Amino acid sequence: MSTAEWEHFYASHAPPAELPEHRQQITDFCKHHQPNKIVLLTSGGTTVPLEHNTVRFVDNFSAGTRGAASAEYFLDNGYAVIFMYRQKSLEPFSRHFGGQKFLDMLEIQEKGSDVAINVKSNYINTIKPILSKYKSAHRENKILYVSFTTVSDYLWLLRVACECLTSSGANCLLYLAAAVSDFYVPSNEMPTHKMQSGEGAPVIQLQLVPKMLTPLVNNWVPRAYVVSFKLETDENLLISKSRHALNKYKHKLVIANVLQTRRHQVTFVTPETSFVINLNTEEMDSGIEIEESIVKNVISCHKEHIKQLDSH
Numbered sequence: 448m449s450t451a452e453w454e455h456f457y458a459s460h461a462p463p464a465e466l467p468e469h470r471q472q473i474t475d476f477c478k479h480h481q482p483n484k485i486v487l488l489t490s491g492g493t494t495v496p497l498e499h500n501t502v503r504f505v506d507n508f509s510a511g512t513r514g515a516a517s518a519e520y521f522l523d524n525g526y527a528v529i530f531m532y533r534q535k536s537l538e539p540f541s542r543h544f545g546g547q548k549f550l551d552m553l554e555i556q557e558k559g560s561d562v563a564i565n566v567k568s569n570y571i572n573t574i575k576p577i578l579s580k581y582k583s584a585h586r587e588n589k590i591l592y593v594s595f596t597t598v599s600d601y602l603w604l605l606r607v608a609c610e611c612l613t614s615s616g617a618n619c620l621l622y623l624a625a626a627v628s629d630f631y632v633p634s635n636e637m638p639t640h641k642m643q644s645g646e647g648a649p650v651i652q653l654q655l656v657p658k659m660l661t662p663l664v665n666n667w668v669p670r671a672y673v674v675s676f677k678l679e680t681d682e683n684l685l686i687s688k689s690r691h692a693l694n695k696y697k698h699k700l701v702i703a704n705v706l707q708t709r710r711h712q713v714t715f716v717t718p719e720t721s722f723v724i725n726l727n728t729e730e731m732d733s734g735i736e737i738e739e740s741i742v743k744n745v746i747s748c749h750k751e752h753i754k755q756l757d758s759h
């Protein structure tokens with residue numbers, strides 16, 4: 448990927464309005480946590496707008512489950528977390544109470560004109576540990592939420608976050624779990640207003656999104672431990688494509704998963720080896736999440752990375 452393609456992408460897509468505010472927040476957060484370990488975790492899908500005044504867009508399946516769950520396990524393990532997520536995708540802690548689940552946990556008690564809303568007693572043991580972890584993560588300023596929606600917002604935010612993280616050196620871990628679109632409609636080829644059906648079926652030409660891993664690994668955060676995720680639907684491609692990514696971008700770890708089995712199986716692929724992490728049915732039924740093992744293994748790889756860089 449040449450620099451020119453990068454410059455072209457950034458030059459032809461305006462940064463999101465909130466970018467200066469996000470830069471300040473991330474800078475302050477990184478300063479606050481230095482010299483401790485910090486993870487930049489990306490989560491959820493990205494949209495590809497089809498109009499400048501966007502009514503329609505191309506999206507993908509990711510709900511942000513992997514990212515939101517992983518953020519909680521990183522916090523459990525003492526990391527400060529920059530949670531860079533797709534707006535309206537799942538968030539750590541609140542993910543446990545989404546949709547009607549939250550309302551089902553409550554009951555109304557009325558005595559005359561006094562009305563109280565309480566948590567049903569059988570849910571207290573479920574809610575209490577999650578609520579305590581949420582409160583302490585926020586009290587101790589251990590998690591920063593920054594959101595994006597479109598693929599270009601994502602790429603702008605990623606670059607800015609990396610610039611802020613450079614000074615964290617090897618203590619910085621990048622855990623790139625977001626499902627980022629590979630294709631986009633260039634800004635100068637997008638209509639300003641809503642496409643009109645009366646004008647017939649539109650022909651939309653998508654272009655390849657420049658891959659950000661090359662500048663990220665080489666220039667933006669050269670000492671960080673970078674973990675990318677690879678999703679496939681054809682299992683036969685999984686390892687070869689992960690190895691290809693490692694060779695091409697020169698980072699240290701790809702976590703490979705297949706769409707249908709991603710909740711209970713992933714493969715860690717490093718330049719030298721690969722190994723599978725699996726949950727059995729019993730573990731899944733008891734509520735164990737695969738992200739707990741993923742994060743544990745990533746943290747031990749990160750430790751090893753810090754040791755190696757320290758010894759040079």
Ligand code: PAZ
Nearest residue numbers: 509510511512513624626676677678
């Ligand atoms: O968000 P989710 O929990 O439904 O899915 C997680 C995932 C499959 C998006 C993630 O594990 C992943 O593979 N992300 C990278 C996708 C890719 O660009 O290949």
